[in-house]
Amino acid sequence: MLYRESGQFKSTYAEDQQIFPIRQDRIAMAALLLVAFVAVPLLGDQYWLSAILTPFLVFALAALGLNILTGYAGQLSLGTAAFMAVGAFMAYNFVLRLPWLGILPSFVLAGLCAALVGVVFGLPSLRIKGFYLAVATLACQFFVLWAIQRWGWITNHSSSGVITAQKITLLGYPINTPATKYLLTLAIVAVLALAAKNLMRSETGRAFMAVRDMDVAASVIGIPMMKTKLLAFAISSFYCGVAGALYAYTYLGTVEPEAFTLDLSFRVLFMVIIGGVGSILGCFLGAAFITLFPIFLSIASKALETALGIEISHALVSNLESIIFGGLIIFFLIVEPNGLARLWQITKEKLRLWPFPH
Amino acid sequence: MSGRTIGEVTLSVEGVSLAFGGVKALSDVSFDVREHEVRAIIGPNGAGKSSMLNVLNGVYHPQSGKIKFKEKEFTDMDSHEAASLGIARTFQNIALFKGMSVLDNIMTGRNLKMRCGILQQALWLGPARREEIEHRRAVEQVIDFLEIQHVRKTPVGRLPYGLQKRVELGRALAAEPKVLLLDEPMAGMNLEEKQDMCRFVLDVNDHFGTTIVLIEHDMGVVMDISDRVVVLDYGRKIADGVPDEIRNNQKVIDAYLGVAH
Amino acid sequence: MDVSFFIEVLAGGLLAGVMYSLVALGFVLIYKASGVFNFAQGSMVFFAALTFVSLTERGWNFWLAFAVTLAVMVALGIITERVVLRPLVNQPPITLFMATIGLTFVLEGLSQLVWGSQPHGLELGIADVPMEWLSQKWNINISQFDLFAALVAGVLVAVLALLFQKTRIGRALRAVADDHQAALAVGIPLQHIWAIVWGVAGFVALVAGLMWGVRNGVQFALTFVALKALPVLLIGGFESIPGAILGGLIIGAGEKLAEVYVGPMVGGGIESWFAYVIALLFLLVRPEGLFGEKHIDRV
C-alpha cells in the first residue's frame, strides 16, 4: 500500500545490490536513524534511555553476534554470555592499564580478545556438529566464568569479583549521562550492524550459509571448512565481546562474573529465535521483544492490580514471565520458525503487492 | 563431437581401489580423460560410478592407486584442492544451498576467485564492491547461458526439479572449471528437459572447451554426446573405448543383462 | 597419598557418577525414541522432586505421594508431547531442541508458581552416613545413601534395558527412534509410543529428583543437575543406555579425582567445567560418543 515502486528500475549492478533497493525503504531507514540519533536523546526521559533503549541496543548487538554464528553459519552455540564476559573484563583492563588508548580502541581490543577465545572454543566445531557442538560451547561458558573468578589480575584483585566501569570520555567529551551513553552505544551498534549486513551479503556471508546448508557441497566447490567455521566463531565472538564491553560501560556500570551466567546466553538465544534466525533485522526485533516484554508484563500486572484490587507478588510476576517466555518460544517455533523477521517480510511482500493477493 | 580438437591426456586414474569396511566399491580401476573430451562412465546400479567421481574430486579417499591431473600426482585428492585446481562437479541428488536464492547459489561458485578480506567486505570498500559487481557480471553470463533469468531471485528450494539441476550446473560453471564432473545430470528429467540439458552440456564443452566426465544411464544420451566411454561393473573396469565399440561389446551387454559372474 | 583415601574418593566419584547417569538416562530415553534432545529433563527432575516433597509435607505418606507425583509426571509428558512436539513433528532437530529450552522455562516458572520457591529438605529414611563395617576395616567411608542410590539406578537401568531389548514396546521404541515415517508406515502408533516414552522419562526424572533431592535438597539449583548430565551424554553418546551409565561413572570418578588432586593446584572449584573438558577430549577422538552410531552422510 505504501510502496510506489514503478519507476525505480536498476541500471547498474551496484544499484541492484544495495541494502535497500526500494526508495520507500531507504526513506524509512533514514527517518528511523534520524529519530534514533537526534529525537530520542533530546526528548527521551532518563528511565527510557538508561533502562530500556541502551540495553535493547546492547542485546541487539549480542543477538547479532549469535545470529552470525547460529543463524548464518549454522553452528549452534550456548556460550554467548562467556564471550560477553571476556569483552567486558578485557575492556575494563585495557581502560585501566592503558588509559592513553581511548575508549573505542579498548572496546575493539576487548572484542578481539573475545574473538580469540571464540576461535579456541570454535576448534571442536571442526569435528563435531549439532547438539554435540552446543554442549561443547557450554564448556566454554563454565570455563570462562571460572577463569575470571579465579584469575585475580582480570578483576584487578577486587575481593568480591565486582568491577566498576571507569568514567570514560570520547574525544574529550565525558560519557556519563544516559543520553551520551545511549548515543555511544547507538553509534557502535549501528556501525557494527552495517558491517555485519555488508559481510553477510558478500562472499563471507555466502560461505557461512553454504556451510550451514550443506557443508559437503560447500567444501567441494572450494569453500575452506576450517577457515570459514573459525571465522564465524571469531566474528561472532567479536560482536559479543563488544556487546559485553558496552553492557558494562554504558548499561550496568558495575559488573561481576555472575552477570554473565548461562541464563544470559539463553536470553540472547531467545532473541535470535523469536527475532528470526539468519536475519540482521531479526536481531533488533528479537532484542526489542525480549527487552520490552517484561516491562509490558509489569505494567499489565500493575494495571490488573489496580483494576481488581488484589496484590500481585513480585515472585508471581517473575514466574509468569518465565512461563510466558517459554510458551512464546514454543509458539513461535510452531507458527513461524523464522521469527518476527519473517512475519515482517511477509507483511512487506503483501504491501508491495497491494491490493492484489498474489 | 563437432569441430573442436581433443587434446592430450589431462586427467588419469591408475589402479585406484576404494573400500568401505568390507565392501569393495572400486578395485584397481584405471582410465584416462583427454582435454576438451566428453568422457562417459556407465555401468549398472552400484557399479561404483559415483564412488569413482567422489574419488576424483576428493570426497572419498581411495586405499590405493594414483590420480594424475595436470602433471601433478595425488594418492588421494582433497576436495578443496580439487576445486582450486579447476575440478567442479554436480551431485546425483541435488546439493544446493536451500537457504539462498539462485543468484547466491551460483555466486558461491565464484568463491575461489574472490580475494577481498573481511574488513574490506565489512566496510563495502571500493575493491570489495568492484569485486562483487565484477563477479555478479560473470554469474549473469552463466544465468543467461542457462536461460534461468526468470528465477534469478527465487529461493532455490521453491524451484522444480529440472530447474534445480540447471542451477547446480550453473554453480559448477561459475567456477570456470577445467574439468566438469556430472553425476547423472539428466536423472528424473522428461524428454524436453533432457534435450535442454544435452544442449547445455554440449555448449559448455564446445563454447568453453571444458573437459566433461559424465555419468549417465540413458544409453541414447551417452552414445550421442560422448567421445569415449568407460564401463564399470562391480567396481571393476570391464570396457573402455568409443561408443560404437562399447555398444556391441559382449561383456558390457552381459553386465547390463545380468549374466551370472 | 594413601591408597584407602584414593579408593574412598574413587568410590564416591563412581557413586556420584551413577547419580549423573540417572539424569542422563532421561535424556537418552527421549532422544532414542523421538530424536528430540530434551533440554527440559533438568527442570522435570526439579518439578518432580518439588511436587513429591510438597505432597509429603502435606502429610501424604511416601507411596501415595510417589504414585500421585508419578501420575502428574506422566500427564505432563503426554501434554508436552501433544502441545509441543506434535506440531513440530518434521521440523529440524535444532528447532525441537530450542522448543525444549522453551519448555524448561515453562516448567521452572510453573513449579515455583504452584509450589512456591522455598527450598525443602527431603528425607527418605536412609541416613547419609558412612557404612560402619567398611570404615573400621579399611577406614573407607562410603555413605549408605550413595550405595542405595547406586542400587536403585542399577535396578532402573536393568528394567529399562529389558524394556528396550525384549518387549514388543521396546522394539517399537527402537523402530521409532530410527525413522519416524518408516515406523508410521509399519503401523506403529507414533503418538501413542511418544506418550509412553515421555511418561517413562517422567518416572526416571522423579527417581532422579528424589535421589538428588536428598543429596542437595529440593531447590531451584536442582535444575543445574541437567548441566552435569550433558557431558555424560557427550561421552556415552545420545542414543545408548549403557553409554549413559558408563559415561556417568567416568565423569563422576574423573570429577571427584580432579577436584581432590588437580583442583588445589589451579585454585579449586573446577567441578563446574572439568566434566566438559573430559567430554571434549573423548569427542575429539570419537565425535559421536562411545556408543553413538557413526554418522556417514552419503553424497
Add this chain to the structure above:
Amino acid sequence: MGTDIAGLDTFPRLLMHHAAVRGARPAIREKDLGIWQTWTWRQFADEARFLACALAAQGVKRGDHVALVGANRPRLYATMAAAQCLGAIPVPLYQDAVAAEMAFPIQNASIAFAFAEDQEQVDKLLEILPQCPTLARICFDDPRGLRHYAGAELLAYDRLLEGGRADYRRDPAFLEAEIAKGLAQDTAAMFFTSGTTGVPKGVVLTYHNLIERSRVVADWEGITDRDVVLAFMPPAWIGQNIFSYAQPLVAGYCICCPESAETVTTDMREIGPSYYFAPPRIFESLLTQVSVRMDDASAAKRALYRYFMGVAQRVGERIMEGKPVGLGARLLYGLGDLLVYGPLRNVLGMGRIRIAYTGGEAIGPDLFVFYRSIGVNLKQLYGSTETSVFVCIQPNDRVKSDTVGPAVPGVELKFTPARELLIRSPGLFKEYYKNPQATLEAKDAEGWFHTGDAGYIDADGHLKIIDRAKDVGALTDGTLFAPKYLENKLKFFPHIREAVCFGDGRDKVCAFINIDPDAVGNWAEKRSMPYSGYTDLASRDEVYDLVRGCIEQVNADLAGEPEIANSQIHRFLILHKELDADDGELTRTRKVRRRHVGEKYQSLIEALYAGRQAVHVEAQIKYEDGRTGTYSSDLKIRDAKVFPPAAGQRAA
C-alpha cells in the same frame, strides 16, 4: 522544445543533434543480464555512425531497402538509423510472422541486406532464401545456436560493427557527406500494412511525414526529453514505431526495451513509463487480470476494493479532468488513492503515466472509464499507417469513451455521401510501393486519402467511427448493419474475446463468438465446473447461457438506438477454436479478416440462417510439437431474446 530542431529535417540529422545537445542523457535502455543496460544519445549516435560505414562497405547505397526482423532491441533501432544515414530505407517486418509472409516484402522491395534478431528469425529468412534471389546478406545480433551455421550470407553484428568502426575512423567525412545528402522528402521508412484483403501494401513515408507529425503532437501534448516509453509491441507496427523511433528522435525522450515478451508486465512495473500507447486488447487483458486477481483476494480487501471503486466510478474521472466535485467526495477519493488506486496504478506500472493513448480499434466504455477513474489519463487516438498515425487525439480536458477526438492541428477531415471519411494532412504517405493503381485508389487528385472508415462528427466536434466503410451494409429491410459496432459492444464483456457478425443482405443478424479462455476458465473454476480444454469449455451449455446473457444485454442497448434497433443479434454459436493470425483468420494486429472467415466457415453461417440447432464441423488442428490431427464435433446453435425497439431497458 520545438524551436531547437527547426532546421533538422531527417532522422540522422536529429540523431546527431541529440548526441550533441543531450549526449549524456539516456536514449535507449534494455533489460538484459539482470539490469537495464543504458545507451546514451552519444553512444547511440556513434553506434549508428559505425554501423552506417559497415553497411556502406556491404554495398548498401542510397535508395536501397533494408529488412529488419526482430523485437524491440537497441541494435534494431541502431540499424534503422544507420540505414537512414546512407539514405537507405529500413523496412521493419513482423517478428512473429511465419516465413511465407516475409517473402513478399523482400521480393517486392528487392531487399539485399536483412537484420535478423536471433536464430529463430535467421531460420525463417534461410527458409525463404530460394524465393528471394536478391537477399545477399543476413546480419544476426544474438549468436546463440548459430555457431555451426555455415551459410556464406550470414554475418555477426559484432564483426560487422568492428569493421564499421575502423572504416569510420579512417574516413569520417564520407559519412557526414552522406548524412548531408538527406532531404526532407526522401523516404524515411516503409511499413507493410497487413490489410484485411489481398496482398500487403508497402506504405512509403517520408522524413517530412513522420517528423512534422511527431513534432506537432509533441508540442501539442507537451512531450519533453524527460519522458519515458516502454516499447513492447512489434516494431513493424506504425503505432509502435512512431512512439519508439520517430517521436523520440524528435522530442529526445528515452525508449525502454523489455527483456522478453513474457516479462513485459514486470518490466513495465520497473520502468513506470510516463508516455504509453497500446491497442484496446492490452488494456482489456490487464483489466481481466485485475478482476481475476481481485477475486482471489481476502474478503476484507475485496470489500475495500469494491467500495472505493464505486467512489472512483462516481467521481474519479471528474476529479482528473478538474471538474467541480463535492469536498466529501474529493477527500474520499484522496483516501481511495492512498489505499487502492495509487497501489493499483503502481502494480500495473502506470504509476507515472502522464499521457496514455488507446487506438487501432474501438474500446469498451466501461474498460475506458475504469482506467480514467483510477487516475490514468487514458485518451482515444485515431490514425493509420498511411497517415503517420496522428489524425485525431482527444484533448486532456474533453475525453469521451465513444469518440476519437477532434482532428490534430494541420489535419483536414471530409466525408463522402456514403459517410466514408477522407483525410488530408502533411503526414499523408507518399505512395504504395510499386503499386500506383492502389495509390490512385487511396489518394485522389486533390490529395484526399480515402480511409475506408465510416463515421461522422458529433456535437463536440469529435470524430466518431462506426465501422469499416466497405463492411457497412444493410439488412433486407434497409436498416444500417455495422458489424464492427456490434462486435465491439460484444467484446466489451470480459468473457468474450472475439465476435464476428453477419447480416449484410440478410433478414436478421447472426454471430460467431470466441470466448476468452482465462476469464471463462476462472468463471468455470469458481463454479467448480471441470473442463479439459478450450474446445470442451466452449461447447458447455452453461457457457452458452453465459454468452446468451451478454448478447441479450447488447440487444437491450441496441433497442435504445432507433436507426439500428433491429440489427439485434437473433442467433449465435461459440466457435470450437480461437480465431488465430497463423490460420489467416486475424491480421497481425488481431483484426478479424471478415471475408476470409466468411468463406472458411460458410457451412456454419448457412446452419445459423437455416434455423438448425447444431452443425457438424471438421477442422485441422496443429499440435504443439508439429503433428497435425483433425477435430470433428457438433457445434450447438442458440437463439437470443430480442427486444422491441425503444422499449428495451438493461436486461436482468
